[in-house]
Amino acid sequence: MNAGPRVVVVGGGLAGLAAAVEAADGGASVTLLERRPRLGGATWSFERNGIWFDNGQHVFMRCCTAYRTFLERIGSADGVWMQRRLDVPVLAPGGPVGSIKRTPGPAPLHLAPALLTYPHLSLRQRLAVLRAGLALRRLDPDDPDLDRMTFGDWLSAHGQDTAAVETFWNLIVLPTVNVSAAEASLKLAARVFVTGLLTEAAAADIGWARMPLSALHGDAARRALEAAGGEVRPRLAATAVRAGAAGLEVHADGQVIAADSVVVAVPHDAAAALLPPGTVAAQDRLVELGTSPIVNVHLVYDRPVTDRALFATVGSDAQFVFDRTAGAGLDDGRQCLAVSLSAAESYIGMASADLVAHFTAELARLLPAAATAVVTESIVTREHSATFSGVPGTDSLRAGTECGLAGVYLAGAWTDTGWPATMEGAVRSGTESGRLAARFASRSATTRADRE
Helix, strand or coil, X not given: CCCCCEEEEECCCHHHHHHHHHHHHCCCEEEEEECCCCCCCCCCEEEECCEEEECXXXXXXXXXXXXXXXXXXXXXXXXXXXXXXXXXXXXXXCCCCEEEECCCCCCCHHHHHHXXXXXXXXXXXXXXXXXXHHHHHCCCCCCHHHHHCEHHHHHHHCCCCHHHHHHXXXXXXXXXXXXXXXXXXXXXXXXXXXXXXXXXCCXXXXXXXXXXXXXXXXXXXXXXHHHCCCEEEECCCEEEEEEECCEEEEEECCEEEEECEEEECCCHHHHHHHCCCCCCCCHHHHHHHCCEEEEEEEEEECCCCCCCCEEEECCCCCCEEEECHHHHCCCCCCEEEEEEECCCCCCCCCCHHHHHHHHHHHHHHHCHHHHCCCEEEEEEXXXXXXXXXXXXXXXXXXXXXXCCXXXXXXXXXXXXXXXXXXXXXXXXXXXXXXHHHHHHHHHHHHHHHHHC
């Protein structure tokens, strides 16, 4: 019998990977179980016709310190690129190009020059946005009372009309909270704006992968974990986590795996089913966290159609567009663009051919060069349950790291991280649960050795 501390991590998404690496660094012997053949959870890649496609566009900000530290730990920091200074061009079909960008000055004045010249709003609307931003900066993102109101209602009470919401506020809320401002919890929106945009000038500088996500996360984390003595067991689905006669037991496809501590790093609905009833606060209500989908439409053009690394849109369905040429591995003169659609309920059920046709036409409206270029490859990726639904009332449903079964810890972007369902939230929860699991397992192993 292994006398050392044993930690089993259930789930190989970002939260599970972070937990496994942290527990291994804490001296535990780690076994990671993942029901799928791949690691990375909602961040994964696939190859088709020699081109690499990510399942969706994932970005982070400079304030995402836990995620960036995780990349350093698994040796992937060189696989991402970050803006020197926040700059998001905002395109309108046939209209002027605006930008959400910062100056070198201190927050919150670092955004004022861009807002005062933002062409998609009138001067009166721009001044109203600035006033609302200053009021938003005074909110405390940790205040649970903020979860009782929608961000849309708060914006309306602070002088924001429909045009301001659609052409400014939603550009930030949709991709970060994955619901519109009208639906988003004020608490989650406050976290995004206060932490990301209004407190530290550099916090919102944007970064993203310049290599396939599977290589950046799953492959690199597996190497790091195995180098630390851990074991990865793919295609092994856990069905239950229980207390046993000699510690904890993880039941998986007919096997029983003994553990001193367990990290459950799976989506909220799956976590509720794995654990005994009453283990998690509001366990029977976790389903109320809901889900919100994300759709990505990937278009490969026969020639470059834009020199912008990313841009947002107004007056178009395209939302956000990213140049994924480097990550796709293209070096033959073609360009790969990914149209990223958050809160994508209206798109999730559409036929792929219809989505490709629609967004090919949308990009032709936005980019003159795209109107004459030829799409040589296209594919649609869908994440039906990409995130929990960040609406008011969700805060009380998000479970803490510890639960009612001693030695079992919860991880995932859905847990009580204080952040929306982001890569940062997932890694924060995983790192914390892995640290606690290693500590608990060490104590349990000592007790077990004394008994033996």
